Amino acid sequence: MLNPNFSFTEERSSRRVFLGRAAQGLGKVALASLLSPSLLSAAVAAQTKAKDKDKWTGVVNPFHYPPKAKRVIWLTMAGGPSHLETFDYKPKLAEMHGQPMPESFTKGKQIAQLQGAKLVCYGPQHKFKRFGKSEAEICDLFPQIGSVMDQICLVRSMTTDAINHDPAHMFMNTGSQIAGRPSMGSWAVYGLGCEAEELPGFVVLTSLGKGGQNQPIAARQWAAGLLPSRFQGVHLRGKGDPVLYLGNPAGVSRDQQRDVVQAVNKINAKYDAIADDPEIATRIAQYEMAFKMQASVPELMETKKEPQTVFDLYGCQPGDGSFASNCLLARRLAERGVRFIQLYHKDWDHHGGLKDGIALKAAEVDRACMALITDLKQRGMLEDTLIVWAGEFGRTPMSQGGDGRDHHNAGFSVWLCGGGIRPGTVYGSTDELGYSAVENVVDVHDLHASMLKLLGIEHTKLSVKFQGLDIRLTGIAGKVIDGILT
Numbered sequence: 001m002l003n004p005n006f007s008f009t010e011e012r013s014s015r016r017v018f019l020g021r022a023a024q025g026l027g028k029v030a031l032a033s034l035l036s037p038s039l040l041s042a043a044v045a046a047q048t049k050a051k052d053k054d055k056w057t058g059v060v061n062p063f064h065y066p067p068k069a070k071r072v073i074w075l076t077m078a079g080g081p082s083h084l085e086t087f088d089y090k091p092k093l094a095e096m097h098g099q100p101m102p103e104s105f106t107k108g109k110q111i112a113q114l115q116g117a118k119l120v121c122y123g124p125q126h127k128f129k130r131f132g133k134s135e136a137e138i139c140d141l142f143p144q145i146g147s148v149m150d151q152i153c154l155v156r157s158m159t160t161d162a163i164n165h166d167p168a169h170m171f172m173n174t175g176s177q178i179a180g181r182p183s184m185g186s187w188a189v190y191g192l193g194c195e196a197e198e199l200p201g202f203v204v205l206t207s208l209g210k211g212g213q214n215q216p217i218a219a220r221q222w223a224a225g226l227l228p229s230r231f232q233g234v235h236l237r238g239k240g241d242p243v244l245y246l247g248n249p250a251g252v253s254r255d256q257q258r259d260v261v262q263a264v265n266k267i268n269a270k271y272d273a274i275a276d277d278p279e280i281a282t283r284i285a286q287y288e289m290a291f292k293m294q295a296s297v298p299e300l301m302e303t304k305k306e307p308q309t310v311f312d313l314y315g316c317q318p319g320d321g322s323f324a325s326n327c328l329l330a331r332r333l334a335e336r337g338v339r340f341i342q343l344y345h346k347d348w349d350h351h352g353g354l355k356d357g358i359a360l361k362a363a364e365v366d367r368a369c370m371a372l373i374t375d376l377k378q379r380g381m382l383e384d385t386l387i388v389w390a391g392e393f394g395r396t397p398m399s400q401g402g403d404g405r406d407h408h409n410a411g412f413s414v415w416l417c418g419g420g421i422r423p424g425t426v427y428g429s430t431d432e433l434g435y436s437a438v439e440n441v442v443d444v445h446d447l448h449a450s451m452l453k454l455l456g457i458e459h460t461k462l463s464v465k466f467q468g469l470d471i472r473l474t475g476i477a478g479k480v481i482d483g484i485l486t
Contacts, residue, residue: 056201056230058193060457067456068486069386069419070195072188073330073341075369077361078169078217079348080412082395082405084434085358087138087413088156089128092432093397097123101398105435112163112407113351114398121433122399125355134424141362144370150424151373151382152417153484157428157437160393160409160444165349166218168392168409173221175448175473182225183233184448185340187473190224190231191462192455195337198296200234202340203333205326209364211347211357222342226466233342236297236329237321300332314371324368331375334385348391352404373417382418386454388447390414397433411437414447420454422486445478453480 084090101119128137131146136154138146145152162168167177174181182190185202194201204222208214222233303318306328311317316324323345330341345365350357369389376382394412395405411430417423428440449459452473459480463472 055197056189056193058189058191060191060462063456064458064461065453065456067454068384069454070384071334071339071341071419072185072386072388072451072455073334073372074184074343075327075365075387075389076169076172076342076344077348077365077389077391078344078346079165079213079215079350079391080168080393080395080407081348081361081391082350082354082358083156083411083413083430084124084395084397084405085126085139085354086142086362087154087415088430088434089124089137089139090397090430090432090434093121093434094123096121096433101433105431105433106398109410110163111396114396114400114406117400119398121397122405126358132424134426136424136426139358139362141359142366144366148370148373148417151377152415153421153423153425153427154413154415155427155442155481155484156411156413156430157439157441158390158394158412158414158443158447159437159441160412163393163407163409165215165392165407168407169217169221171444172390172392174225175445175475175478179220180223180225181471182227182231182473183222184451184473185222185233185342186224186227186231187452187462188340188455190227191452191457192339194339196339197337199300199333199336199338201338202231202233202342203338204233204235204342204344205329206235206237206344206346207321207323207326208346209323209361211360213347213349215346215349217344217346226464226471233340236301296336300329300336303328303332310375313375315367322368323364324371327368327372328375331372331379331381334376334381335379350395350404351406352401354395354404376418384419386419386421386451387417388414388451389416390447397435408435410435416484420486422484425484427481427484440481440483442481443477445474446481448473449478450481450485454485 084093099121101121106119124139127140129140129143129146130137131143132149134150136146136149136152138149138154140146160168160171162171162177170179170181171177173183175184183202185204189201202222206217219235222235224230224232301319303325306318310328314324314328316322316328319325323343326343326345330343333341345361347357348361373382373387376385376387391412391414394408396408398406400406411434428437428442430436431438452459452462459472459474459478463470465471
């Protein structure tokens with residue numbers, strides 16, 4: 001017999017929702033986990049639901065620490081730059097160039113593509129020079145970065161768990177080699193929200209340069225993972241249309257587009273009342289953001305109004321898609337309140353042709369990095385902007401193919417600058433051949449914990465419940481690197 005209270009709108013509810021509501025107690029939890037593990041992110045769903053109708057202000061309220069940085073600009077050198085030709089000079093390695101690599105360094109250690117090969121020491125391919133009052137010794141291919149070295153903290157003892165590109169990017173971005181975990185940018189926006197009204201909280205820009213090795217960077221590197229998808233990074237193209245299909249179709253006015261967005265969102269809201277799915281609320285918010293971006297993104301990308309002195313500083317032309325141009329866009333995004341900005345510059349994977357390859361990449365990023373630091377400082381923004389320069393791993397002290405270096409995860413260099421970072425500091429070191437970090441060893445979880453603290457977040461307290469576990473960026477590890485913080 002048909003239930004007189006039956007509503008045909010209820011029939012449109014998904015089987016998952018029907019069963020989820022019908023089950024009770026532990027049975028409900030077990031059934032939900034089988035049907036959709038994301039349903040166990042109850043806290044995320046509730047918070048998203050409560051805030052999606054308004055501006056997302058984050059779940060960390062109040063701050064766990066007084067924040068020293070409001071935003072992050074992460075400069076990712078994709079491919080794994082060699083620390084031995086950039087920021088970590090090893091005269092002993094130069095002395096042993098061409099000699100067998102001592103087995104005491106490598107026996108039983110993880111080696112990527114050199115496993116079973118004859119291991120030969122490969123000395124630094126470029127000269128190094130001391131810069132600044134700190135007299136930090138870095139490769140002379142980076143004179144512009146050297147000119148601002150007293151504002152930088154150089155970490156020479158970085159390590160990572162991964163030794164191949166994609167899992168290493170995954171680990172550096174998410175703290176896990178398992179796909180599906182939220183990226184650092186997603187965690188930052190989820191935790192703190194975003195000041196930008198008409199731009200996403202997390203923006204990604206990519207560039208290639210002249211090396212030509214267009215090694216792909218998967219979009220999952222800036223995904224929201226188990227967080228609602230509204231927290232994923234938005235990839236803006238630095239050349240051409242910044243976002244495909246963002247503009248109105250021919251003959252459609254902005255008012256007409258507004259009507260469409262409102263109508264679609266009303267339909268979604270009605271279905272949301274039935275299905276109770278946080279992703280529907282996310283969809284509503286993303287339609288609204290896309291509509292706002294139709295006006296805000298063209299204005300953001302219109303850099304021609306910048307004075308010529310700015311282009312001279314960065315060494316770029318308006319909209320040329322270069323790393324330098326993306327650094328300028330990063331400053332403009334930071335000015336507009338974007339919380340997390342990540343730049344990928346590709347082609348650092350020098351298995352061969354290392355000497356010329358490093359010189360080429362250095363020329364593409366050296367001035368731009370200096371310009372970004374200088375520009376932010378001149379505008380009074382460096383003190384609350386955290387800049388991170390890092391690859392996914394380093395390179396071996398041993399040669400590969402005679403003129404290159406293989407992947408290496410036991411010791412490499414990164415540098416940080418700005419909001420809350422101790423300037424003019426060299427932290428940690430590798431052994432005399434640059435193989436392993438030996439002093440003040442830093443891993444990826446430590447780096448993430450320190451970045452979160454600078455943003456005002458205690459890394460052990462930013463978590464979401466997923467499949468019965470408390471998932472966090474730093475996993476069950478991570479310690480704040482006090483020696484690099486002010």
